[in-house]
Amino acid sequence: MKQRAPLVVANWKLNGGTDLMCASVASFVKKRFKAAIGIAPPYVYISDMVSFLRNSNIMVGSQNVSKFxxxxxxxxxxxxxxxxxxxxFCLIGHSERRQVFLENDASCHTKIERALAAGLMPILCVGENSQQHELGLTHDILYRQLHxxxxxxxxxxxxxxxxxxxxxAIGTxxxxxxxxxxxxxxxxxxxxGAILGAGVAGQVDILYGGSVKKDNAAELLAMPNVDGLLVGGASLDPDHFAEICAIANELAPHQEAQ
Incomplete structure (x- = not known):
């Protein structure tokens, strides 16, 4: 059994609206989770989502943050x-931000420092594209992005x-x-461990994101170094996302809800 509860984060991207918010909130009514759950809606819905979930232990976050x-x-x-x-919390350096809006590792560094200074939990997104994957450059890409x-x-x-x-693997x-x-x-x-020190590195949650669904959630979360999931498309179906959260809940340590 892992020492920390899994963290499951929904990234709605440029999707959703009032109907999705209401349906998502309804799927969590009167539920308390041992797993840590977060939802990142589009900017304009953040305040409403915070208000709707004020009596829950579900976190609300942002899909991005300014470096200024x-x-x-x-x-x-x-x-x-x-x-x-x-x-x-806030997502930083999502692959779509890197590809479409040309964000780079230097801006990610600045954004992480801005987030920490404000008391937000940064979720730094890293990963290789298909060409890099096929060329066996996964570790090289991750080394650069992390450092x-x-x-x-x-x-x-x-x-x-x-x-x-x-x-x-994203959306494919x-x-x-x-x-x-x-x-x-x-x-x-x-x-x-090399960057932050072994003690600190052991406290960092490492999530997996890339075509996460209820069908593969349990197997992924069972891996020793998988501390949670970043869910994209499947999070737009409230019932589907609730099932992923229930799976994470079952795998959480038996302790009081966080």
Whole structure:
């Protein structure tokens, strides 16, 4: 049995609306979880989601955060603003942000520091694309992403998560095998030890994201270095996502809900 409860995070991306919020909240009514559950809706729904879930132990977070603290940056939202409206975490460096909006490891580093300074839990997303995967460059890509984003970062007791999301598996239905995921997560843990120190690295949750569904959730969560899941498409079906959360709940240590 793992010492920490699994963390399951829903990333709605540019999807959803009031109907999805209401259906999602309804699927969690009167439920308390030993597993840690988080939902990252689009920006405009964050405040409503925080309000709807105020009597639950479900976290609400952001899909992104600005690398700027304030200033003339139209369309940006700072870490402090997110914290003030009730966010507990933020995704940083999601593959779609890297590919579509050309975000890089340097900006991820700045965003992580902004998030930590505001009291948000950063979830740094890392992973290789299909070409890099086929060329056997997975470790090289992860090494660069982890070191450039985290070198010099001081957690000072704050929580950090890493989400491994192989780009070739996102939205393709081609989830990595549990054995593949375990091997990569073990490598990530090793590099976190080199960057942050072994003691700190052991406290970092490493999530898997990439075509996660209720059918593979249990097998993935059973892997020693898989501490949770980042769920994309399946989180847009409230009943499906609730089933994934129930699976995580069953695998959580038997203790009071967090």
């Amino acid at each position: 603290a304030s200033g003339a940056f139209t369309g940006e939202t700072s870490a402090q603003m997110l914290k003030e409206v009730g966010c507990g 450039q984003a985290l070198d010099g970062v001081s957690l000072q007791g704050q929580r950090l998560c890493i989400a491994y999301e192989p780009v070739w 239905g081609k989830a990595a095998s549990a054995a593949q995921v375990q091997e990569v997560h073990e490598y990530i843990r090793q590099e976190l």
